[in-house]
Amino acid sequence: MDGWSRMGGDDEFDVSSGxxxxARWRGLVGISVIRLWKRMVTTRSGRLVATIGAVALTIALLVVVTGIALGLADGGAVADDDADVRIAPEESATLSAVDGVEGPRLGATNDRAETIRAEDGVAHASPVLVEPVQLESTDGDPRTLLLVGVVPDDEPRTVGGLSTESLESGGPRDADDSSDGPPAGEIVLSATAADRLEADAEETLTVTGPHRSDERPAPSFTASAVETAGDDDLETPIALVHLRDLQTVAGADGGQLADHVLIWGDADAATAAAAEAYPDATVQATDGTDPSALFGDGLAFATSLLALIVGVTICASFVATTAGMTVNEDRRTLAVLxxxxxPTHSRLTIIAVSTLLTTLCGALLGIILGVGGIHALNTVASATVAPGAVAAVHPVFVPYAIVVALVSGLVAVPYPLxxxxxxxxxxxxGR
Amino acid sequence: MSNHALEQATASSGQRSTDAESTAAVRLERVTHEYGSSGDRAVTALRNVSVTVQTGEIVGLEGPSGSGKSTILHAVTGLLVPIDGTVELLGTDLTGLSDRKRTRLRRQHIGIVFQRFHLLPSLSARANVALPLVQAGVPTATRRERAETLLERVGLADRTGHLPGELSGGERQRVAIARALVTDPDVIVADEPTGELDTATGADVLDLLTDIGRNRAVLVASHDDATLSVADRVVGLRDGRVVTDGR
Incomplete structure (x- = not known):
C-alpha cells in the first residue's frame, strides 16, 4: 500500500447535519449539466447530438414559417414600402384589398407633409391615399384597381410594392400646395393590374364607374411603366399615381386627405417631425414588424398556429423517443444513484433537468438556424420571385421559440421518467 | 459527532430493538428471500439465514455463485426487503421502513463497494466521490473539500479531476472506496471488491479495506481466498443457507 495514507479514526464526518x-437542488442541477456537457464534449454522444439537432431543426422550421406568416400579415402589397416612419390615423384598421372597408383618414396631409419634409434629417415625406378606382383601357373592359396616390421625389421610393421611379417628380401638382395646373396623368401598373386591364406601357386608361363625374371630363392616366409588385402581386391589382391626381378623382383634394403619411430619412428625426405634425396620430417606425399583426390576418394566423402545433408535436415526439432511449442506456447510472x-424524486429530477436542458440547447441552436433561414429565404426570394422580403424576423421569436421548445420538453418528459x-x-x- | 448513532435518524420509526446488548452494527435474523413469482418458478435465495456483524469486525461471505452472498449484501443495504425475517442496521429493522427511509439510512450509514466500481463515467473522480453528499444537501465547498481529502487518503490526490475512463482498474476501485467512505458510514459492504483487479492491485485494495474496517463493520462477499483472508470471520453459504460460521 505504498503512498496510501492510513484511514484512521479521525475521519469523522456528520452527513446528517448542515x-x-x-444545496441539494443546486447539486442535482449541477450533476445534470455536467453530465450533459461531458457527454457532448468528451464522449460525443450521437444520441445527444441527434436530439439537439432534431429540436433545432423543428424550432428553425417553426421560426421560418412564423416569419413567413408575419411577413404575410405585415400589411400586404399596400403596406409594402421602404419608408422609415409611418403616420397612420389612431384606431385605423389594416388596409385590406380592393373591397376593403374605408377607415379613418388623415387631413391636410399635403401641407403637413411639406412641413415634415423641411425638417432636418428627413429625406422625403409623402401622404399616401389608397382608393379603389374603376379604370378601362382602350380595348379592354372596366376593371377596379387599387390606386395608390403618392408624391414622388427624385429618389426612387417603394410604395405599395411599386417603385415611384417612373413617376415624374417636381411637377406643378407635386410637392407643393397647388391644386392648379393640369393633372400629371402618370400611372405605374403592377403586372396583375396590367393583365386585368389588358394594358401595356403607354396605354391610356380612363376613369369610369362611380368616380366619373358628369361635371368635368373623365380623368385619364397614361401607363408609364408596368412593374412586378410585392409578394402580394398575384392577387392585388395595384397601381401608383400622383397623389393630387388621385385626391381629385376621389374627391379628397379639398381636405387633402390621405390614409397615411410615409417618411424617409433618419428614423429618430422623422419620428419627431411626425409626432409634431400629427400629435394625435399613430407614429411607428416601419423597420420593426408588429407580431400582433398575426392575429389580425386569418391566413397568417392559421399558418403560424399550424407551425406551432406541428412544431410542438414533432419536437415532443422526438425528445420523448430519444430521451427514453438515453435513459434506457442510463439505467446503470440511475441504479448507482x-x-x-x-431517492426516486431526486433521480427523476436529474432525468427531467437533463431532458429539458437538451431541449433548451436545441431551441437556442434552432433560433440561430431559423433566423439564418429567414435571411436565406429572403435573399433567394428577392433574387427570384419577389421584389423584397417574404419573411420577417422579430425579437419576440427568441422567447417564443424557447417557450415552445420547453413546452415540447415538458410534454415529452413523462416518457423518460x-x-x-x-x-x-x-x-x-448486480451485473 | 460521529455518524455511528442511528437513534436520532430513526427515532420516529419506532423500530429500534429494545435489546441493548444486541445492538450489533448488522444483524440478520432468520432471513428468507425468494426471487421471481411465487410457485414453481420462484428461486429461494436465502433460507433462514442469521448473521451478525459487530462494529470493528470484518466478516467475509464465502460460497459459490447462487449461494446467496449478494442477496445478503443487498438486504443489509436495504436495496432488497426479504420476504421473511428481520434485517437490523444499528438496531433498526430495515424491513419495517418505507423506501424513502431505507434510502436515507443507506445514504447516512452504509457505504457500498461494487465489483465493477460503478462510477458515473461523465463525472470526475472528485464528483463521483462527492455524489452521496449532493443528495445530503452538503454545500459545494464542503463536498469538494471532503472528496479531495478522501481521494488524497486513498492515494489519488493527483487524479481528482480525471474521469473514470482515464483511470486504471485499481484507481477506479480506490475512487469507489473513497465514495463509500465519504459519508463516514458505520457499515461498509463490498461485493467482490477485487474481482476485476490483478493480484497486486487487489492486495492494495484489501489493505485499504482492512484499514477502514478498524472502527466500522465490514461485510465482504468473495470467491477469492486472498480476499477472504483479511476477514476476522468467514461465513460459508451453500444454497442460501449458512453452513459455516467461523466464530
Whole structure:
C-alpha cells in the first residue's frame, strides 16, 4: 500500500447535519449539466447530438414559417414600402384589398407633409391615399384597381410594392400646395393590374364607374411603366399615381386627405417631425414588424398556429423517443444513484433537468438556424420571385421559440421518467 | 459527532430493538428471500439465514455463485426487503421502513463497494466521490473539500479531476472506496471488491479495506481466498443457507 495514507479514526464526518435543500437542488442541477456537457464534449454522444439537432431543426422550421406568416400579415402589397416612419390615423384598421372597408383618414396631409419634409434629417415625406378606382383601357373592359396616390421625389421610393421611379417628380401638382395646373396623368401598373386591364406601357386608361363625374371630363392616366409588385402581386391589382391626381378623382383634394403619411430619412428625426405634425396620430417606425399583426390576418394566423402545433408535436415526439432511449442506456447510472442514497424524486429530477436542458440547447441552436433561414429565404426570394422580403424576423421569436421548445420538453418528459422509474437497481448493480 | 448513532435518524420509526446488548452494527435474523413469482418458478435465495456483524469486525461471505452472498449484501443495504425475517442496521429493522427511509439510512450509514466500481463515467473522480453528499444537501465547498481529502487518503490526490475512463482498474476501485467512505458510514459492504483487479492491485485494495474496517463493520462477499483472508470471520453459504460460521 505504498503512498496510501492510513484511514484512521479521525475521519469523522456528520452527513446528517448542515445539509440544505438549496444545496441539494443546486447539486442535482449541477450533476445534470455536467453530465450533459461531458457527454457532448468528451464522449460525443450521437444520441445527444441527434436530439439537439432534431429540436433545432423543428424550432428553425417553426421560426421560418412564423416569419413567413408575419411577413404575410405585415400589411400586404399596400403596406409594402421602404419608408422609415409611418403616420397612420389612431384606431385605423389594416388596409385590406380592393373591397376593403374605408377607415379613418388623415387631413391636410399635403401641407403637413411639406412641413415634415423641411425638417432636418428627413429625406422625403409623402401622404399616401389608397382608393379603389374603376379604370378601362382602350380595348379592354372596366376593371377596379387599387390606386395608390403618392408624391414622388427624385429618389426612387417603394410604395405599395411599386417603385415611384417612373413617376415624374417636381411637377406643378407635386410637392407643393397647388391644386392648379393640369393633372400629371402618370400611372405605374403592377403586372396583375396590367393583365386585368389588358394594358401595356403607354396605354391610356380612363376613369369610369362611380368616380366619373358628369361635371368635368373623365380623368385619364397614361401607363408609364408596368412593374412586378410585392409578394402580394398575384392577387392585388395595384397601381401608383400622383397623389393630387388621385385626391381629385376621389374627391379628397379639398381636405387633402390621405390614409397615411410615409417618411424617409433618419428614423429618430422623422419620428419627431411626425409626432409634431400629427400629435394625435399613430407614429411607428416601419423597420420593426408588429407580431400582433398575426392575429389580425386569418391566413397568417392559421399558418403560424399550424407551425406551432406541428412544431410542438414533432419536437415532443422526438425528445420523448430519444430521451427514453438515453435513459434506457442510463439505467446503470440511475441504479448507482439509488445505491448511494438518491431517492426516486431526486433521480427523476436529474432525468427531467437533463431532458429539458437538451431541449433548451436545441431551441437556442434552432433560433440561430431559423433566423439564418429567414435571411436565406429572403435573399433567394428577392433574387427570384419577389421584389423584397417574404419573411420577417422579430425579437419576440427568441422567447417564443424557447417557450415552445420547453413546452415540447415538458410534454415529452413523462416518457423518460416512466422508463427511469422502472429501473431495477438490483438488476443493474448486480451485473 | 460521529455518524455511528442511528437513534436520532430513526427515532420516529419506532423500530429500534429494545435489546441493548444486541445492538450489533448488522444483524440478520432468520432471513428468507425468494426471487421471481411465487410457485414453481420462484428461486429461494436465502433460507433462514442469521448473521451478525459487530462494529470493528470484518466478516467475509464465502460460497459459490447462487449461494446467496449478494442477496445478503443487498438486504443489509436495504436495496432488497426479504420476504421473511428481520434485517437490523444499528438496531433498526430495515424491513419495517418505507423506501424513502431505507434510502436515507443507506445514504447516512452504509457505504457500498461494487465489483465493477460503478462510477458515473461523465463525472470526475472528485464528483463521483462527492455524489452521496449532493443528495445530503452538503454545500459545494464542503463536498469538494471532503472528496479531495478522501481521494488524497486513498492515494489519488493527483487524479481528482480525471474521469473514470482515464483511470486504471485499481484507481477506479480506490475512487469507489473513497465514495463509500465519504459519508463516514458505520457499515461498509463490498461485493467482490477485487474481482476485476490483478493480484497486486487487489492486495492494495484489501489493505485499504482492512484499514477502514478498524472502527466500522465490514461485510465482504468473495470467491477469492486472498480476499477472504483479511476477514476476522468467514461465513460459508451453500444454497442460501449458512453452513459455516467461523466464530
Amino acid at each position: 445539509g440544505t435543500r438549496r 439509488e445505491s448511494v442514497g438518491y 416512466a422508463v427511469a422509474a422502472r429501473t431495477s437497481v438490483l438488476a443493474e448493480v
